[in-house]
Amino acid sequence: MPWTSLIVYVDDEADNPARLTEACALASAHGARLIGVSGCAPETPVADAYGAGILLGEVMAAQQARNETTLKSAEQRFRGAIEAAGVEGEWRGD
Template sequence: MSWTSLIVYVDDEADNPARLIEACALARAYGARLIGVSGCAPETPVADAYGAGILLGEVMAAQQARNETTLKSAQQRFRTAVEAAGVEGDWRGDVGDPTALTLRHLRAADAALVGRDAGGISAWRAPHPADLAMRAGRPVVVLPPNPVR
């Protein structure tokens, strides 16, 4: 099997540094280009339509700013890992559903590397591995939190 491009999902979970290291190692081993993907969908704010409805715009603007900051941080972590490993990398991050975003960008790759479905993580911040595996049409490698070589 030959891979020419791989996707790694970048988030701010504790297992992400190990995932980036493994993704860079696989990209280097196959001579593949590594594509970093990250997304975060705006969470639906819980607001009382009669009391706090007037603040809804401010809440949504604050969430948008937080999401953009999160994506910039993820991009920086990806760029740092790619440069340290000496592999070719591209970045694709956007505000939106992480699963749909990963599926859309997976069209440009041979396989995706994602983390396990962590119970505590919000569905707004990481793709659901089972959904990816069933809908991707490509291999989806689900890495454990502490991969052992």
């Protein structure tokens, strides 16, 4: 049974470059498309019910901005890897 699509998780861990290289090599060897995925879960802010809750909106906005930056960086690494390997790819990040 031939592989037509492979999925690789993209993050900023130390082993990610090797994971991307191996995934690209597998996709190339099997003539498969590589799908890069990544995600960021919102962190539950710690808020003081007696006053610090007023900053909750700013904390959540800062977390959202950080998550968007993290996902954009992961997507750039993925796109760079598939371009260098000459592999067809698709990005899915949330």
